[in-house]
Amino acid sequence: MDPREQLLAWIETDRDRIIGFLQDFARIDTSNPPGETRFGAAHVARFLLENDLDFRAIAPKQDNPNLVASAAAPSPSRHLVLNGHIDVFPIGDRARWSRDPLGGEIADGRVWGRGTVDMKAGTTASIFTYLYLSRLIRKTAGRVTLTVVSDEETGGRWGAEYLTEHMASEVLGDCVLNAEPSSPHTLRFGEKCMFWLTIKVRTPGGHGAYPHMSASATRIAARIIEALAEVETMTPDLPQHVRTLLARPDIIAAYDRGLGKGAAGVAQRVTLNIGTLAGGVKVNMLPGECDIGVDIRLPPGITCEQMRTTVERIAARFPEASIELPPRSPVDPTLSDPAHPMVGILQDTVEQLAGYRPAPVISLGGTDCRFWRRAGVPAFVYGPSPEGMGGIDEGVRIDEVLHILRTHALASWQWLSGRG
Amino acid sequence: MDELSRDVLTRLDADRDRALAMLRAILQAPSPNPPGDTRAVAAIITQALTAAGIEAKIFAPHPDMPNIVARFDGARPGRHLVLNGHMDVFPVARHEWGHDPWGGEIADGRIYGRGACDMKGGLASLLLAFLHLHAIRDRLAGRITFTAVSDEETFGPWGARWMFEHQRALMLGDCLLSGEPSSPQCVRFGEKAPYWIAITVRTRGGHGAYTHASASATKIGARIAKALEAVKDIPVRAPDNLVAMFRDPAIARQIDEGCGAGHASVIPEVTLNIGRITGGLKVNVLPSECRVEADVRLPIGLTKDELRPHVAAILADFPDATWEEISPPEDAPSWSDPDGEMMGILRRTVQALGRPAPVPVVTLGGTDTRLWRYAGVPAYIYGLSPESMAAADENILIEDFFHVLRTHTLAAARYLNGPRGAA
Numbered sequence: 001m002d003p004r005e006q007l008l009a010w011i012e013t014d015r016d017r018i019i020g021f022l023q024d025f026a027r028i029d030t031s032n033p034p035g036e037t038r039f040g041a042a043h044v045a046r047f048l049l050e051n052d053l054d055f056r057a058i059a060p061k062q063d064n065p066n067l068v069a070s071a072a073a074p075s076p077s078r079h080l081v082l083n084g085h086i087d088v089f090p091i092g093d094r095a096r097w098s099r100d101p102l103g104g105e106i107a108d109g110r111v112w113g114r115g116t117v118d119m120k121a122g123t124t125a126s127i128f129t130y131l132y133l134s135r136l137i138r139k140t141a142g143r144v145t146l147t148v149v150s151d152e153e154t155g156g157r158w159g160a161e162y163l164t165e166h167m168a169s170e171v172l173g174d175c176v177l178n179a180e181p182s183s184p185h186t187l188r189f190g191e192k193c194m195f196w197l198t199i200k201v202r203t204p205g206g207h208g209a210y211p212h213m214s215a216s217a218t219r220i221a222a223r224i225i226e227a228l229a230e231v232e233t234m235t236p237d238l239p240q241h242v243r244t245l246l247a248r249p250d251i252i253a254a255y256d257r258g259l260g261k262g263a264a265g266v267a268q269r270v271t272l273n274i275g276t277l278a279g280g281v282k283v284n285m286l287p288g289e290c291d292i293g294v295d296i297r298l299p300p301g302i303t304c305e306q307m308r309t310t311v312e313r314i315a316a317r318f319p320e321a322s323i324e325l326p327p328r329s330p331v332d333p334t335l336s337d338p339a340h341p342m343v344g345i346l347q348d349t350v351e352q353l354a355g356y357r358p359a360p361v362i363s364l365g366g367t368d369c370r371f372w373r374r375a376g377v378p379a380f381v382y383g384p385s386p387e388g389m390g391g392i393d394e395g396v397r398i399d400e401v402l403h404i405l406r407t408h409a410l411a412s413w414q415w416l417s418g419r420g
Numbered sequence: 421m422d423e424l425s426r427d428v429l430t431r432l433d434a435d436r437d438r439a440l441a442m443l444r445a446i447l448q449a450p451s452p453n454p455p456g457d458t459r460a461v462a463a464i465i466t467q468a469l470t471a472a473g474i475e476a477k478i479f480a481p482h483p484d485m486p487n488i489v490a491r492f493d494g495a496r497p498g499r500h501l502v503l504n505g506h507m508d509v510f511p512v513a514r515h516e517w518g519h520d521p522w523g524g525e526i527a528d529g530r531i532y533g534r535g536a537c538d539m540k541g542g543l544a545s546l547l548l549a550f551l552h553l554h555a556i557r558d559r560l561a562g563r564i565t566f567t568a569v570s571d572e573e574t575f576g577p578w579g580a581r582w583m584f585e586h587q588r589a590l591m592l593g594d595c596l597l598s599g600e601p602s603s604p605q606c607v608r609f610g611e612k613a614p615y616w617i618a619i620t621v622r623t624r625g626g627h628g629a630y631t632h633a634s635a636s637a638t639k640i641g642a643r644i645a646k647a648l649e650a651v652k653d654i655p656v657r658a659p660d661n662l663v664a665m666f667r668d669p670a671i672a673r674q675i676d677e678g679c680g681a682g683h684a685s686v687i688p689e690v691t692l693n694i695g696r697i698t699g700g701l702k703v704n705v706l707p708s709e710c711r712v713e714a715d716v717r718l719p720i721g722l723t724k725d726e727l728r729p730h731v732a733a734i735l736a737d738f739p740d741a742t743w744e745e746i747s748p749p750e751d752a753p754s755w756s757d758p759d760g761e762m763m764g765i766l767r768r769t770v771q772a773l774g775r776p777a778p779v780p781v782v783t784l785g786g787t788d789t790r791l792w793r794y795a796g797v798p799a800y801i802y803g804l805s806p807e808s809m810a811a812a813d814e815n816i817l818i819e820d821f822f823h824v825l826r827t828h829t830l831a832a833a834r835y836l837n838g839p840r841g842a843a
Contacts, residue, residue, distance in 0.1 A: 033702070092625075092701050093709070118627075153704075192629065196703050205516075207538075207810040208693035208715040209612065209785035212682030214811075218694040222645040225638070262632035273628035274638035275703035280696035281511060282454075282574075283616050283713040283746065284785075285810060287695060288516065293703040295628040365629035390627040390705055391634075 003136050003417075007409045010132050011402065018405065019111065019398055021047060022124045023104035026113030032087035037150040040086040041065040044127060044148050051131055055146075058167065061158040064150035068163065068171060071134035072143035079143045080416055081173035081377075082130055082408070083160065083368055084123030084180075085152035088115025089390045096392045110395035121396040122179025122383040123148060125405040129177075133412050142416035147171050152368050155194075157328075160368035164375055175342055176372045176379035177412060179404050180365075181386035183258025184358065187346050188381035190242070190335035191363035191370060192267070192297040195307050198324040199224060199315060201279070205288020217290035218279040220320050224292060225274055227314050234270050234310065236301025243268075245338055245360065254359030259386060267362045270307075271297045300333040300362060334373035335362070342380050342415060349410045350382075354403060358382065382407060421772055424559055424837070425830050431552055432826055439825060440531075440818065442468065443544040444524035447533035453508035453573040457484040461507040461540075465547055465568050472551050479587060482578040485570035489583075489590050491563060492554050494836060498562025500593035501835050502797070503550055503828075504788060505543035505600075506572035506579060509535030516812035532815040541816045542599020542803035542824065543568060549829040553836075562836040565593060572788050575614070575748030580788035584795070595762050595835060596792040596799035599828060600783070601806035603678030604775060604820055607766045608801035610755025611783035611790060612687075615716040615724050617731060619644055619743040621699070625708025634706055638699040640740055641710030645694045647734050648714050654690050654730050658721030663688060665758065665780065674779045679806060687782045690727070691717045713746070717784060720753045748786070754793040755782065762800045762835060769831045770802075773823065778802065802827055 001009070011018070030040040041057070044067055048055045055069035064087075091101045091114045099105055099112040106112075111121070130146035137144060149159030156162075163171045182188050201221050204214040238246075245251060246268055255264035272294070279290025298307055308325065315321050338360045347357040365386075369379035384400040421429075432439070442464075449460035462478070469476040469490050480486040485508075512521045512534050519525050519532040526532075533540070550566040567590075571579030583591050602608045621641050624634035665671060672684035692714060699710025718727060724747070735743055757763070758780040767777040783789075789799040804824055808814045 089705060090701055092705075096708075194629075194704065198703075204811060205513075207785055207806075208695050209614075209691065209717050209783075210680065210683075210686070210806075210809075211691045211693050212686050213680055216694060218697045219645060219649075221697070222642040222694070225642040226646065259630065260633045263630075266630070266632045271629065271631040273631055273704070273706050274636060274642070274700065275628055275705055275707060276700035277638045277641065277707075277710065278698045280694070280698075280713070281513070283618075283695035283715050284574075284614065284693070285510065285695055286693050288513070288811075290697065293700065295703045297629050365627055386627070386630070389630075391625050391708070 003139060003413055004410055007132055007413060008406060011406055011409065018124065018128055022111050022121055022401060025120045025124060026104035026111060026116050027102055029102055030087050030115065031090045032151060032153040033090060035087060035151060035154060036063050037086045038063060038065060041067060041150060047127060053134060058163065060162050064158045066150055066159050066163060067148040068145065069130060070143060070145040071137045073138050073140050076143035077141045078416055078418065079173035080412055081145045081147060081171060081176045082126040083147045083176055083178045084119055084126040085149050085368065086123065087150055087153045088118060089153060099393055110397050112395035114394055116396040117181050117384060117386060117394050118389040119180050119383065121401045122404065125179045125401065125408050128405050129408040129412055132409050136413065140416035141418050144412065144416060145171060145173055149368060156368050156371060160371045164371040172372065172375055172377050174377060175415060176369060176377055177408055178367060178369050178379060178381045179383040179408060180367045180381045181389050182381045182383045183385045184400060184403055185254050185258040185356065186361040187343065187358045188363040189338045189343060189360050190300050191333065191366055192299050193330055193333040194366045195296040195298055195304055195330055196326060197294050197311060199292040199294060199321050200324060201290045201321050203288050203320050206286040208284040208286050211286060214286055215320055217287045220318055221279055221290035221292055224318055224321055227317065228272055228294065230314060231270050231296055231310055232272050234302055236268060236299045238301040242335065251359045251361060255361055259364065263364065267364055268299050270299065270302060297364065298333050300335045303332050304329050331370045331374050334370045336373055336378040336380065340378045342378065345411045345414045346380065346382050346407065349407050353406055424833060428552065428829050428833060429826060432829060436822065439548050442548060443531065443541065443821060446540045446544050447524035447536060448522055450522045451508050452511040452534065453571065454511060456508050456571055456576065458507040458570040459484060459486060462486045462488060468547060468551065472554055474554060479583060481582045485578040487570055487579060487583050488568040489565065491565040492557055493563045494560030495558045496561045498836055500563040501832055502565045502567060502593035502596045503546040504567045504596055504598045505539055505546045506569050506788060507543065508570050508573050509538065509540065510573055510810045513812065519813050529818055530815040531818055532813060534814055536814045536816045537601045537804045537806055538809040539600050539803060541821050542601065545821065545825040545828050546599045548825055549832055552829050553832055560833060560836045564832060564836065567591060569788065575786060580791050584791050592795060592797060596789060596797050597762065597828065597832060598787060598789050598799065598801040599803040600787045600801045601809055602801045602803045603805045604823055605674050605678030605778050606781040607763055607778045608783045609758045609763060609780050610720055611753065611786060612717040612719050613751045613753040614747055614786050615718050615727055615751055616747045617714050617743050618746045619712040619735065619741050621710040621741045623708050623740050626706045628704040628706050630706065635740060637707045637710035640738060641697055641699050641712050644712055644738055644741060645697060647737065648692055650734055651690050651692055651716055651730060654727065656688060656690065656719050656721045658688055658719060662720055671779045675781050679781060686784055688719045690719060690722065718753050720755055720782060724751055750790055750794060754790040756793055756798040756800060760798050762798060765831050765834050766800065766802050766827065769827050769834065773826055
């Protein structure tokens, strides 16, 4: 049988097994924080063992094991890396969910649960892609490596960053495929970067009836939040061919269709999220402390250093405020070349499977792809619709899960066969 | 000064060490509210009353929050003065303190501890005044009741409010003297009222990178905090004599000296405190919920029914927000006659003790005295400087404490032996 038909046949046969794997995956609480992912990793490890696939567990941090598996033809000339993560967003207020966030329930054509979209569906696709490609690897001229990591939601230090720094020869490869939620209508060749900081406002504080006795930490915080909106007006320095690409009407339409109206604009500019805000002890005390957790996303073309300077200048207007930056500067926004062959392979594959060509875009959220791109390895994301990601009642469409798996399996085969 | 007053001062002078030890012991008994457990303070007070042979009636509708009532009669019929203080104090943010908040440490003529000014200093003073007056009760007319209550700091249900609901007769008298912080330069005859609201902003929420996909509850919360500042511009119609009093530059100066710069100008104003603002789960999640708790204070001349539509109009601009009132049940501004008898007694007593006569002032915060005013009992506050109230390293001048103690004792004796009580 033609390998492409073989891949599609395996997926058809395994349909219940694939969805069952995802349902069981969703039933394991891998919320991060707190970031205990051992049971999630064990689920993946059990699957690899049952299928006689060798793997290594790499756990620089005890609670966050990462799994690495690899299969190769005798003299591989290409090395494709599949990457996904186990950890998911916290569940939040369970009372607001109408589904069990850890139920893995199937209803209305979806698998429901926290992290099904981001990204247990995508990681499932990578794992099954690896299973099928390992069976066919001797027919290719390549090597395929699966990396399943545990701390993507909190920055990747003990997962993707650790692996790309300490096991570079094994996990870098020369191209990366990742199934983070992207929407089936777009594929991602670059991503914005997360620039997080905490702003702490401190005043003497006092009694709530005596507002003249002390500045109010909460009210200063409210003014700082307003002033921070300035960062959203910064203009990025993007390469001209990327700028031209992102201005195309079909690309803008794809953004809007995939990520909601306004996404194309958001991809190319700075966004500001006030992720956490906490000030005051009691309604009738004048608060002496207010902390603002700030999540800024930089598009390619704005560096972390530029943003640090800007934020420091804004905060300097508020003498009661101090800025705390993470001890390690984040990775600057990253871009791979949208003209890389993998982009064409993915577009052709989706067109054959679904009749449309996904548009190459820059991702709004961060993924572990940035660690590969930083190391010079092109990395591309093609995954399910991000709708519901991180929110209440997260659920992934089953037909999308299967579509993503088909696309990854076929595109991986195509690239490893050297056809493209 | 009359003979009784001179004798009282002699007694107080001879008793300074015991008085300071009592204050320290009370400061060393933690009673932060929340949670509001005042049993350690109550034990000290009960023991002091019992040791003097006075029956201490305990009412503890909440087991951790006892209320104490003690009383005695003078040698002849007369008027009934009630003394009131509370045993609970504000909570402590320990890391902000240089001194032990429960140490009662003495340094540079000051004594430090949570509650030193609000109001363990005033409470100790009232207790000691009561004990001294008891010792000379054969020279007094009328009746004096001492009340020490719990659950004041949160306007909670288990303290003075419970007592008024269930032991009303025990609480009432002809006049109330409280030792809440007033500053030794001022007598408080009225107070503003709290109007508290909790606003909840709910949005869809989502991923922190997808700022176009949902409104942000925290950003809306911050905008609401700012928009609420407009309450300060709401017009207030206060009685003309009160307005004139606080506009008098000499009175305003003394109020500001005693109560802190800006106090006089804040009395007739609506003020806003954003007491709490909390939203978001995690820095990279676009928050779906933010709660803002606002503490508005109504001046004399503005009721909550008049304020409410203004607040509703401000919040109507935020369709993602719902709000509710979380004020304590008693939330109307209250005041007693600024020219009342106890005001005059306190002014003359302080003057006789060599300090400038205190000026009438309105409390910005809320106190239990409002319960007596609502019941028609004139209520006045004379106490320590509020300068460090609720802040880190709360403290008072030890000399001020003794001055307040002298004033409380003398003023109470003078009230009891006043027009109708005098022999």
